[in-house]
Amino acid sequence: MARTIIFRILGALVTLAVTSFVVYGALFLAPGSPINFLIGPHSANPATIARLETQYHLNDPFFQQWWTWVTGVLHGDFGYSIVARSSVSSLIGPRIGTTVLLIAYAGILTIGFGVVGGIFSGLRPGKIDGSVTVLTSIGLGVPQFVSAVVFITVFAVNLKWFPTFGGGSGFADQIYHLTLPALALALSGACYVSRLTRAAVRDETGREHVVTARARGLSSSAVVRRHVLRNAAIPVVTVSGLTVAGLIAGTVVVESAFGINGIGALLVQSVQQSDFPTVQAITLVMVAAFILVNTIVDLAYLALDPRIRARSAAG
Amino acid sequence: MTDLLRIEGLRIQFPGGSQMRDVVSEVSLAIAPGEAVGLVGESGSGKSMTARAVIRVLPPTARVSGEITFDGAPVLSMASKQLRAFRQKDVAMIFQDPSVHLNPIRTILDFLAEGMRLRGVTGDAARSRAKSLLSQVLIDDPDRVLDSYPHQLSGGMLQRVMIASAIDGEPRLLLADEPTTALDVTTQAEVLAIIDRLRRERGVGLLFITHDLELAAAICDRTVVMYAGRTVEEQGSMAVHRAPLHPYTAGLLVSRPHVSQKQARLQVLPGRPIAAYEAPGGCSFAPRCAHAQPACEAEVPAFRALAGGHVACRRAEELRTAGLLKEVTHAES
Numbered sequence: 001m002a003r004t005i006i007f008r009i010l011g012a013l014v015t016l017a018v019t020s021f022v023v024y025g026a027l028f029l030a031p032g033s034p035i036n037f038l039i040g041p042h043s044a045n046p047a048t049i050a051r052l053e054t055q056y057h058l059n060d061p062f063f064q065q066w067w068t069w070v071t072g073v074l075h076g077d078f079g080y081s082i083v084a085r086s087s088v089s090s091l092i093g094p095r096i097g098t099t100v101l102l103i104a105y106a107g108i109l110t111i112g113f114g115v116v117g118g119i120f121s122g123l124r125p126g127k128i129d130g131s132v133t134v135l136t137s138i139g140l141g142v143p144q145f146v147s148a149v150v151f152i153t154v155f156a157v158n159l160k161w162f163p164t165f166g167g168g169s170g171f172a173d174q175i176y177h178l179t180l181p182a183l184a185l186a187l188s189g190a191c192y193v194s195r196l197t198r199a200a201v202r203d204e205t206g207r208e209h210v211v212t213a214r215a216r217g218l219s220s221s222a223v224v225r226r227h228v229l230r231n232a233a234i235p236v237v238t239v240s241g242l243t244v245a246g247l248i249a250g251t252v253v254v255e256s257a258f259g260i261n262g263i264g265a266l267l268v269q270s271v272q273q274s275d276f277p278t279v280q281a282i283t284l285v286m287v288a289a290f291i292l293v294n295t296i297v298d299l300a301y302l303a304l305d306p307r308i309r310a311r312s313a314a315g
Numbered sequence: 316m317t318d319l320l321r322i323e324g325l326r327i328q329f330p331g332g333s334q335m336r337d338v339v340s341e342v343s344l345a346i347a348p349g350e351a352v353g354l355v356g357e358s359g360s361g362k363s364m365t366a367r368a369v370i371r372v373l374p375p376t377a378r379v380s381g382e383i384t385f386d387g388a389p390v391l392s393m394a395s396k397q398l399r400a401f402r403q404k405d406v407a408m409i410f411q412d413p414s415v416h417l418n419p420i421r422t423i424l425d426f427l428a429e430g431m432r433l434r435g436v437t438g439d440a441a442r443s444r445a446k447s448l449l450s451q452v453l454i455d456d457p458d459r460v461l462d463s464y465p466h467q468l469s470g471g472m473l474q475r476v477m478i479a480s481a482i483d484g485e486p487r488l489l490l491a492d493e494p495t496t497a498l499d500v501t502t503q504a505e506v507l508a509i510i511d512r513l514r515r516e517r518g519v520g521l522l523f524i525t526h527d528l529e530l531a532a533a534i535c536d537r538t539v540v541m542y543a544g545r546t547v548e549e550q551g552s553m554a555v556h557r558a559p560l561h562p563y564t565a566g567l568l569v570s571r572p573h574v575s576q577k578q579a580r581l582q583v584l585p586g587r588p589i590a591a592y593e594a595p596g597g598c599s600f601a602p603r604c605a606h607a608q609p610a611c612e613a614e615v616p617a618f619r620a621l622a623g624g625h626v627a628c629r630r631a632e633e634l635r636t637a638g639l640l641k642e643v644t645h646a647e648s
Contacts, residue, residue: 215370215372216403220395230420231418231419310464
């Protein structure tokens with residue numbers, strides 16, 4: 001068991017290292033020399049060029065350059081943005097909190113609505129199930145850029161329940177400002193989690209071991225709790241985790257649509273401005289977050305399912 | 316003496332296409348306290364559904380009518396609280412494939428303790444009771460088994476665990492739905508011996524479902540034979556073998572291979588077993604019966620008393636007197 005956990009974590013670290021290699025290497029895949037790309041459309045004096053060359057160690061062998069960058073990142077140094085004329089860390093630092101809050105908010109909504117809706121519709125065939133299924137089918141097909149625009153039009157512009165723009169300041173105000181963006185971000189994921197939860201609950205309800213539990217005289221709430229929901233939790237946790245990880249990429253769209261000053265919007269802006277050091281840094285942060293969530297899901301899976309535990313102990 | 320379990324005119328239907336289809340059309344049987352009754356029939360004849368109806372674990376789409384009484388109390392109209400008490404105290408069921416009847420993500424201890432918690436036994440007391448239950452079903456290393464998950468144990472071991480859990484509540488009736496069909500032959504014998512011993516020691520009534528007439532005879536006092544969702548014969552188990560009353564039972568008996576006689580070719584019942592909803596208007600067995608007459612197809616024969624048992628065949632006396640049921644004729648198919 002302990003060995004398995006260590007293997008999973010090592011695996012995640014290797015993935016992360018390989019990813020950082022790819023992210024860094026992308027700089028060299030761009031047309032022209034890296035230095036042109038780093039400078040972008042701006043004119044640069046020889047001093048800046050020299051500083052960039054030193055900073056990126058462009059005269060070193062590639063592997064060493066990557067190593068220098070990675071060790072810098074590990075020390076919190078993501079490089080220097082020529083466009084913004086400041087360190088990348090100082091660009092990301094103040095914005096990342098907003099993005100993390102947005103993802104956490106949307107994650108809670110995704111899992112909350114998804115799991116609760118899925119359980120309800122899984123356990124109550126009939127009208128509730130029918131309406132939940134219709135709603136989730138619609139929600140599932142709505143991309144985030146559409147839900148964002150629709151939510152702004154309906155709830156912010158017409159009904160004026162929520163602000164149209166910005167991230168807010170102070171926790172309560174931030175929550176208020178982030179509600180619509182979080183809903184837009186969470187919508188399709190919540191629908192997906194709901195449908196999967198429904199299927200998992202249905203599937204478990206029909207299992208023969210549930211018949212055994214009922215035949216022993218367990219109350220229906222104990223049967224549902226101990227045998228249906230507990231077993232359905234295994235696929236639900238997996239998909240919820242992956243869906244929440246998917247929200248990370250979704251912040252790019254939603255932050256831009258709602259004018260939220262997070263790292264998603266910064267990424268879009270940096271790409272437009274060819275601010276390569278910032279793009280690299282944000283990409284790496286997002287990928288790291290994605291890998292982190294995936295690793296947590298893997299470990300949760302081990303904790304929830306003894307059969308997987310046995311298989312990985314044997315293998 | 317009142318019957319422990321009484322099933323009268325049981326009918327079970329499931330939605331199939333646009334109408335309701337019979338899975339069980341007419342089943343009647345009774346079990347006295349401490350008596351073992353075998354319920355024999357081919358796959359699809361409705362025997363498992365009958366047992367599931369007794370403990371009321373049929374799928375929610377099933378429509379059940381007729382009467383089931385346990386110790387005089389009507390089972391089909393029990394409210395949920397009564398039903399739970401009935402399942403906890405009076406009746407227990409073991410199933411054909413124990414590997415799917417145990418929750419795969421819970422340990423054996425958890426499974427056994429779950430039943431005990433209903434009776435207020437928890438913690439260390441539950442563990443030691445679980446150990447003693449496992450030793451009663453002849454498990455040598457109860458500690459290892461208790462801490463195992465179902466996938467770590469063999470089918471025979473899991474069936475013992477199911478039996479242990481069944482006897483934990485000291486039920487008065489045990490429903491055993493082909494408890495040995497999914498096991499290999501040597502394990503089958505052990506598990507049967509355990510069921511038989513526990514039943515005799517504890518005076519538990521047993522409904523033993525099987526497709527094997529000989530197995531039913533070995534375990535049970537009486538045998539009930541089902542065909543296409545109906546009970547067609549009921550007799551003492553030995554009598555069923557010596558003098559079957561229904562042509563179907565007679566057909567089953569001759570179609571077994573014999574170890575003592577060398578047969579060039581096994582005798583078979585012509586045709587295939589049918590489900591209750593496919594049954595024709597009259598006697599369901601008529602299309603396969605060598606003794607069928609046009610009148611047999613006119614109406615469903617009544618299940619009536621004959622020679623100490625019951626039979627649903629209008630020609631039963633005639634065939635019996637003529638000695639035709641021993642040498643069942645069979646169309647070569």
